[in-house]
Structures are given as C-alpha cells and as structure tokens.
Amino acid sequence: MKxxxxxxxxxxxxxxxxxxxxxxxxxxxxxxxxxxVVLVDTPTALGRGRAFDAxxxxxxxxxxxxxxxxxxxxxxxxxxxxxxxxxxxxSPDDPPMPRSRYGDYLAAxxxxxxxxxxxxxxxxxxxxxxxTRVVPSARGVDVEADTGGVVGADxxxxxxxxxxxTPDVTLASHGLTYVAQPYPLARSLRTMAEHxxxxxxxxxxxxxxxxxxxxxxxxxxxxxxxxxxxxxxxxDDTASGPVPVALTEQGVDDLRRKGGLTAESLLALLDxxxxxxxxxRGMLADDExxxxxxxxxxxDVVDRACHRVLSATNHALNAGFGxxxxxxxxxxxxxxxxxxxxxxxxxxxxxxxxxxxxxxEGRLVVHADVDARSPxxxxxxxxxxxxxxxxxxxxxxxxxxxxALVRSLVAEGTVGTxxxxxxxxxxxxxxxxxxxxxxxxxxxxxxxxxxxxxLMVSALDVVHRQARTATDTxxxxxxxxxxxxxxxxxxxxx
Numbered sequence: 001m002k003x004x005x006x007x008x009x010x011x012x013x014x015x016x017x018x019x020x021x022x023x024x025x026x027x028x029x030x031x032x033x034x035x036x037v038v039l040v041d042t043p044t045a046l047g048r049g050r051a052f053d054a055x056x057x058x059x060x061x062x063x064x065x066x067x068x069x070x071x072x073x074x075x076x077x078x079x080x081x082x083x084x085x086x087x088x089x090x091s092p093d094d095p096p097m098p099r100s101r102y103g104d105y106l107a108a109x110x111x112x113x114x115x116x117x118x119x120x121x122x123x124x125x126x127x128x129x130x131x132t133r134v135v136p137s138a139r140g141v142d143v144e145a146d147t148g149g150v151v152g153a154d155x156x157x158x159x160x161x162x163x164x165x166t167p168d169v170t171l172a173s174h175g176l177t178y179v180a181q182p183y184p185l186a187r188s189l190r191t192m193a194e195h196x197x198x199x200x201x202x203x204x205x206x207x208x209x210x211x212x213x214x215x216x217x218x219x220x221x222x223x224x225x226x227x228x229x230x231x232x233x234x235x236d237d238t239a240s241g242p243v244p245v246a247l248t249e250q251g252v253d254d255l256r257r258k259g260g261l262t263a264e265s266l267l268a269l270l271d272x273x274x275x276x277x278x279x280x281r282g283m284l285a286d287d288e289x290x291x292x293x294x295x296x297x298x299x300d301v302v303d304r305a306c307h308r309v310l311s312a313t314n315h316a317l318n319a320g321f322g323x324x325x326x327x328x329x330x331x332x333x334x335x336x337x338x339x340x341x342x343x344x345x346x347x348x349x350x351x352x353x354x355x356x357x358x359x360x361e362g363r364l365v366v367h368a369d370v371d372a373r374s375p376x377x378x379x380x381x382x383x384x385x386x387x388x389x390x391x392x393x394x395x396x397x398x399x400x401x402x403x404a405l406v407r408s409l410v411a412e413g414t415v416g417t418x419x420x421x422x423x424x425x426x427x428x429x430x431x432x433x434x435x436x437x438x439x440x441x442x443x444x445x446x447x448x449x450x451x452x453x454x455l456m457v458s459a460l461d462v463v464h465r466q467a468r469t470a471t472d473t474x475x476x477x478x479x480x481x482x483x484x485x486x487x488x489x490x491x492x493x494x
Contacts, residue, residue, distance in 0.1 A: 001034070001035050001036070001154050001478055001479065002035075002036040002037075002038065002151075002152070002153050002154050003019070003035065003036070003037050003038070003153060003154065003155050003156070003157070003474060003478070004037075004038045004039075004040060004127075004141070004143050004151055004153040004155075004156045004157070005037065005038070005039050005040065005156075005157045005159060006040045006041075006131040006134065006143060006156060006157065006158050006159060006160065006405070007040070007041055007049070007131065007158070007159040007160045007161055008039050008040075008041040008045070008046050008047060008049070008110065008159070009041075009045065009047075009048060009049015009050065009051060009052070009106075009159065009161050010049055010051060010052065010106060010161070010460065010463055011049075011159035011160075011161060011446045011447050011463045011466070011467050012039070012041065012049070012157075012159035012467075013047050013049075013106045013107075013109055013110045013113070014071070014073075014159075014463065014464050014467035014468065015157050015159055015446070015467040015470065015471050016037070016039070016110055016113045016114065016117075017073040017075075017076070017109055017110070017113045018073070018467060018468050018471035018472070019037060019113070019117060019122075019471055019475075020073070020075065020112075020113035020114075020116035020117050020120075021073055021074055021075070021116075022471065022472075022475050023035075023116065023117055023120040023121075023122055024075075024116055024120060026120075026479075027120050030121065031479055032117075032120050032121055032122050032479070033120070033121030033122075034121060034123070035121070035122045035123070035479070036122070036123045036124075036125065037117060037122055037123070037124050037125070038124075038125045038126070038127055038143075038151050038153065039124070039125070039126050039127070040126075040127045040129065040130075040131050040143055040145055040151070041126075041128075041129075041130070041131075042128060042129060042130060043126065043128050046107065046110060046126075047103070047106045047107030047108075047109065047110035047111070048100075048103035048106055048107055049103075049106075049161055050161065050183065051099065051103075051161065051162075052099045052100060052102050052103030052106055053099075053100065053103055053184065054100045054103070054184070054186075055098070055099060055100050055183065055184040055185050055186050056098075056184075056185050056186050056189065056213060057095075057098040057100075058098075058185065058209060058212050058213040058215075059098060059099050059100070059183065059184070059185045059209050059213070060095070060096035060097060060098055060099060060209065060212075060348075060351070061096065061097050061098070061099045061101075061102050062096060062205060062234070062345075062346065062347055062348060062351075063460055064234070065078070065079065065082065065089045065097070067460075067461065068102065068105075068460070070461070071460060071461060071464045072109075073109065073113070075112055075113075075116060076108065076109045076112050076113075078105055081105055081108060082105070085104070087101065093349055093350055093353070094350060095348075095350050096347075096348040096350060096351060125151075127143070127145050127147075127149045127151050128145070128147055128149070129145030129146045129147030129148075129149060130145060130146045130403075130405070131143060131144070131145055131146075131158075131160070131405050132144050132145060132146045132404050132405055132408070133404075133405065133408050134156055134158065134405065134408075134409060134414065134443070135412075135414075136414060136440055136442060136443060139152070140152050140153055140154055140442070141153045141154070141155070141156045141442050141443065143156060146404075153442075154442065154478055155441075155442045155443070155444065155474050155477070155478050156442065156443055156444065157444045157445075157446070157467075157470050157471070157474065158405075158409075158432075158443065158444065158445045158446065158447075158449060159446050159447060159467065160402075160403065160405060160406060160446075160447055160448075160449060161447050161448065162395040162396075162447060162448040162457075162458060163395065163396055163401065163402045163403055163406070163448065164181060164391070164393075164394070164395055164396065165391075165393045165394055165395060165396035165398075165401065166180050166181070166391060166393075166396075166401065167201065167372040167373050167377075167391060167393060171377070171378055171381070171389055174378040174381075174382070175387070176378065176381060176386075176387060176388065176389050177191060177194075177195065177387065177388040177389070178388075178389050178390075178391075179191055179192065179388065179389070179390040179391060180391050181391070182206065182209075182210055182390050182391065182392060183206075185209065185210065185213050188210075188390070189213055189214070191388065192210075192214060192219060192388055192390065193214075193217055193219060194388075195219060195386070195387045195388040196218065196219060196220065196387070197219065197220045197222065197384065197385050197386040197387060197388075198214065198219050198220070198221055198222065198386055198387075198388045198389075198390060199222045199224055199380075199381045199384055199386035199388070199389045199390070200221060200222065200223050200224065200389075200390045200392045201224055201225070201370075201372040201377075201389065201390065201391050201392055201393050202223070202224075202225055202372070202391075202392035202393045202394060203223045203225040203227065203228065203229060203230055203231075203366060204231060204342070204345065204392065204394050205231065205345060205347065205394075206392040206393075206394055207223050207225075207392040208230070208231065208347055208351060208355065209392075210390055210392055211223065211355065211358065211364055212351060212354050212355070212358075215354060215358055215363070220362070220363055220364075220365070221358070221363065221364045221365070222364075222365045222366075222367060222384040222386055223364070223365070223366045223367065224367050224370035224372070224380060224381070224384075225366075225367070225368065225370060225372075226368070226369065226370065226371055227338075227339075227342070227368060228366055228367060228368025228369065229287075229290060229342065229366075229368075230294070230347075230355060230366060231342065231345055231346055231347045232290070232293055232294075232297070232303070232307070232342075232343065232346050232347075233293070233294070233297035233346055233347060233348075233349055233351075233352040234307070234346035234347065234348055234349070235297055235298050235300075235304050235349060241305065241308050242276075242305050242308060242309050243309065243312055244273055244309050244312050244313050244316065245272075245273070245276070246269045246270075246272035246273055247269040247270050247272070247273050247313045247316050247317065248313075248316050249315055249316045249319050251269055251316065252266070252269070252316050252319045252320040252323075253319075255269075255320070256323055261320060261323055261324065262324070262328055263324060263327075263328035263329070263331035263332045263335070264331075266317075266320040266321070266324070266328075266332060267332065267335055267336075269316075269320075270313070270317075270336075273306075273309055273310065273313065274306065274310075276306075276309070277302050277303075277305060277306040277309075278302070279302075279306055281335070281336075281340070284339045284340060284342075284343040285339035289303075294352070294356075297349065297352060298349070307343070307344070307346070310343070310344055311344060314456045314459055314461055314462050315461075315462070315465055317455050317456060318427065318454050318455055318456055318462065318465075319427070321453075321454065321455040322427030322428070322453045322454060323427070326418060326419075329418070330419075332455065333455070336455070365384070367380070367384065372391070372393050377389075395448065395458060396448075397420075397421075397422045397423075397448050397451035397457065398420070398421045398422070399415075399417055399421050399422065399423055399449070400421050402448075402449070406423070406449055409423075409432075409449070410423070410435075413434055413435035413436065414432065414434060414435075414440070414443065415432050415433070415434065415435075415443075415445065415449060416433050416434050416435040416436070416437065416452075417435075417452055418452035420452070422451040422452035423445065423448075423449040423450055423451060423452050423453075424450075424452040424453050425445045425449075425450045425452075425453050425454075426439050426453070427450075427453050427454060427469075428469075429444075429469065429470075429473040430444045430445060430446065430450075430466060430469045430470035430473050431443065431444060431445075431473065432444070432445050433453075441473075441477050444470035444471075444473060444474055445470070446463060446466040446467050446470055447463060447466070450466065454466075
C-alpha cells in the first residue's frame with residue numbers, strides 16, 4: 001500500500017503527524033508494516049511550506065501560543081518544544097511570534113513523525129519538486145512533479161495550501177513599481193525600501209505585516225482598501241472563558257437529525273451566540289464600534305468575550321455549511337460577507353500599538369474607497385504620491401487563479417467546482433468530488449481547494465481538522481482490509 005502526500009507545508013505536516021499517530025496505535029498488529037509514504041515537495045520547504053518559511057521576524061503569525069498548542073500531535077507538544085528551544089510567552093504586549101519560528105516547530109514535528117513511521121515499519125520516500133499533475137486511473141493514481149519524477153499511489157492527500165489573490169493591474173505604464181507577491185518579505189522589502197512612499201493594496205493581515213516591516217525606515221506607508229478599516233485586536237488568550245452554547249457541532253448535528261438544517265437555521269445559531277453579547281451581524285461592520293475598539297481594545301470586554309466565542313465556532317460552521325445544498329450555501333455566504341471574516345481575524349496587541357504609533361507619527365495613512373481591481377487604481381496611487389504598489393489583497397479560493405496543479409485538477413474534472421469556481425469535497429471524509437459529482441476514495445483534499453464545501457478554510461485549526469479527517473479516512477479505507485490493488489513501481493526520481 002502506497003500513500004502520497006502532495007505538499008508538505010502545515011497541512012502536509014499535520015497529515016504526516018496523524019499518519020505517525022495511527023501507525024503507533026496499530027503497531028501491535030503490524031497493520032502499517034510495509035506501507036509506503038511518499039512526500040512530494042521541494043526539499044527546502046519540507047515541514048514549513050511557503051507560509052512558514054524563513055523570513056524577517058516582522059512576518060508574524062497571529063495565532064496565539066495557546067491555540068497553536070491545541071494543534072500539537074501527541075508526540076510533539078508545541079509549548080514544550082518552545083520552552084526547550086528558549087521561546088518564552090510573556091504578556092500580550094510582547095511582539096508576535098515570527099512565522100519562521102512556527103516553521104521551525106513544524107519542521108521538527110515532521111522529522112519526529114517520519115522517525116515514528118519508520119520505527120513502525122513504514123517506508124518513507126521523498127519525490128523532490130512541486131506537484132504539477134495528479135491523474136487517477138483504474139490501477140491507481142499517478143503523481144507528477146515539476147522535476148520530472150512520477151510516482152504511482154493507492155491514495156493521495158492533496159495538501160496544496162492556499163494561493164494569493166493577484167489583481168490584474170497595469171501600473172508599469174504609469175512609472176510605478178508593482179510587487180505582486182510580497183512574501184518572502186526579506187526579498188520584497190529591498191524593493192520597497194527604495195521608495196519614499198509605498199501604496200499597499202489591502203488592509204488585512206498581509207498589509208499589516210508589510211507596514212510593520214517598514215517601520216523604522218524612511219518610507220511612508222499608505223494602505224488602500226475599500227473599507228479603510230484595520231483589523232480588530234486580539235486581547236484575550238486565557239485558558240478559560242465563555243464558550244459557544246448554540247453554534248456547536250452538537251447543535252448542528254441535532255438540526256441535521258431532525259431534518260431542520262437550512263441556511264436560515266444555521267444562521268439562527270450564530271445569531272443566538274451574538275445575542276448573548278447584545279450584538280447582531282449588522283454591528284460587525286459598525287464604524288463607531290470599531291473606532292471605540294481601536295481606541296482601547298483591552299477595555300472592550302464585551303467584544304473580547306464575543307470574539308472568543310465566535311473563534312470557537314469554526315468547526316460547527318463548517319459542519320453545517322458542508323451539509324447544506326448549494327442554494328443554501330450561497331445564502332450563508334451572502335449573509336456572512338467580508339465583514340464577518342474581518343471581525344474574526346485579528347492582530348496582537350503589540351501590532352496594534354505599533355500601528356497606532358505609526359499613524360500618530362504620520363508614517364502610516366489608511367485610505368478608504370479604493371478598489372484594487374478598479375481601472376482607476378493608478379489615479380488613486382498618484383493621489384497619495386506613491387511610486388511603489390504592493391499587492392496585499394490576501395488569499396484566493398478561485399481555482400482559476402490557483403497554481404498549475406489546482407488548475408489541472410479542475411480542467412480534467414478530477415475536482416469539481418461550485419458556481420464561484422471553488423473546489424468541492426465531501427466534508428465528512430475529505431474525499432474529492434469530481435466534476436461529474438462522483439466521490440473518489442483515493443483522493444483526499446485539504447486547504448483552499450475545499451472552499452466550495454467549506455466556509456472557513458484559512459484558519460490553522462481548520463487546516464488541522466481537515467488533515468486529520470483526510471488521514472483518518474485514508475487509513476480506514478485502505479488499511480481496514482488487505483489491499484486488492486496492484487503493487488506500484490517504486491518512485492521514479494528525476
């Protein structure tokens with residue numbers, strides 16, 4: 001039996017870690033002895049992926065250490081590892097953790113997982129390179145890498161991660177420098193530092209990363225976005241506090257069993273949670289509430305409690321959303337618009353203090369009513385006097401804008417899409433749903449390629465859950481009984 005993991009960033013590492021846990025659980029009966037696991041990725045990115053690769057410290061992770069610790073596998077505790085390598089967690093005022101530091105942890109987790117797999121009789125191979133094509137056939141699944149290598153598999157886990165939204169802007173004719181892909185910041189900052197004024201398209205987490213990275217330079221930063229709103233601030237990180245009471249996985253399951261799960265009933269569970277704090281969905285976009293929150297986020301006790309509860313509803317929302325028919329999913333997406341996402345995604349207190357200081361010093365200016373896809377974007381940039389424009393519009397779930405592998409999976413019908421071009425899976429198992437509506441038990445999917453069936457895709461706890469679901473499905477399907485599949489050839493290296 002041969003399993004292939006395509007992409008070994010965070011999702012791929014979570015997948016391999018779960019494989020290691022399962023192999024250890026079944027060690028007494030030898031169920032995993034002789035199994036092969038092939039990892040397909042560039043060697044320098046193993047464990048880290050693009051998101052947590054080496055970069056400047058100001059490229060930070062906004063997830064708290066407590067939440068990161070909850071994602072640890074049994075054999076490698078994040079908090080324990082952090083203490084062992086000299087990382088301490090102080091007050092919320094401390095600078096946020098660099099992404100590359102969490103990448104160190106992921107790489108160490110992958111290394112431990114591979115040792116466990118080998119100790120339990122699993123043979124592990126690496127096919128170096130990025131996956132460019134995955135082709136299911138009657139005899140199995142063939143995986144091709146951009147280095148020319150090919151491997152045949154009994155089952156494949158696609159852990160391709162996310163991809164950036166890149167607006168189709170034409171700025172060179174206006175004499176402007178355009179940075180389409182800002183990460184790694186260590187590279188793009190050299191370009192930005194050559195300009196006295198830089199315009200950043202967006203005002204979310206990526207824009208904040210870039211702005212804070214330019215703090216201390218001579219460059220003035222202008223954030224251009226439609227809303228003109230910076231992210232809210234994450235303050236509370238205690239182990240205890242309010243929890244969801246209505247929008248829970250049990251609550252969603254109760255609605256399903258009674259045949260009452262609809263877009264409206266799912267949203268009603270959310271509204272019940274908001275009502276506990278005298279809030280409703282319309283208040284999430286209230287400019288006055290946001291202004292007061294930004295003045296003193298640590299004093300905004302109601303917001304802290306509400307955000308804590310809503311942050312714990314990802315899995316329940318995804319479970320309910322995934323069980324809805326397409327028309328209901330569309331109504332949920334319409335109801336939970338961009339402002340819902342912005343309310344949930346937050347920056348640490350230290351980042352808030354840094355941005356506040358930069359604004360007061362006139363080194364950071366936030367502009368509203370600017371659409372990155374507008375044909376008049378160059379005019380808006382000219383008004384602020386910037387000579388360099390940086391894309392920070394965030395990640396995309398549109399498969400037409402995805403990497404070569406994603407586009408080929410959709411073009412060949414291996415993964416179907418919804419009307420918005422988002423990939424479809426069976427959320428309960430992680431199995432891909434083809435363009436013809438069939439479910440392929442040999443193809444498991446995580447990350448942004450699941451966005452047609454998953455409402456929340458980018459949060460680390462969601463990626464972790466998806467990897468665990470896909471791995472459990474893979475093991476239950478392919479290791480429950482002896483394989484009837486033919487033995488594939490060994491990995492063909494380039």
